[in-house]
Amino acid sequence: MTLFDFSxxxxxxxxxxxxxxxxxxxxxxxxxxxEWVPPKPADPIDTTAVVIPYSSNEIYQSGGRITEADRRLIIQADIPIKSTVVCDGHKYSVEQELPYKAYAGFNQYELKWVSAFEQ
Structure with missing residues (x-):
């Protein structure tokens, strides 16, 4: 049972x-x-999540770890670290999890922008 429902x-x-x-x-x-059998990637899923840019103060206080292109993701699902999130045509890598699921019903993730030159 969650204490708060943000769904x-x-x-x-x-x-x-x-x-x-x-x-x-x-x-x-x-x-x-x-013969070598490469890992089979899981099928991507389409869902809804809140994607929030970091404030200029958070970017400044991060000491360069966070940039203006990075985002914060709030979602009700569990996502493995190093997964990719595509939102509004931009790709992000899931880098860190802040689990609030036990009492708020969602997880927060730090998303790093993936350069257009990276695959």
Whole structure:
């Protein structure tokens, strides 16, 4: 049971996002052929989440760790670290989790902007 229910606020103020999960399984060698079998990526999911830019004060106090392109994500789902979040045509990498799910029903994640030159 959560103490506070923010699901209505997330639904009302959320944006459509796509989550591309990091490969949770490792590749392996096939027992019969001995060939390398790469990990199979999970299917991306489309959902709703609140995506918030950091304030200029938070960026300044981070000492360069956070930039203007980075975002904060508030979502009711659990997302593995190093997954990719696509929002409004921009890609972000999930870097840190602040779990509030036990008492507020959501998790907060730090998103780092992924350069257009990175794959």
């Amino acid at each position: 209505d606020l997330i639904a009302e103020y959320g944006l459509p996002v796509q989550i591309i999960f990091s490969a949770e399984t490792k590749g392996h060698y096939d027992d019969q052929t001995g």
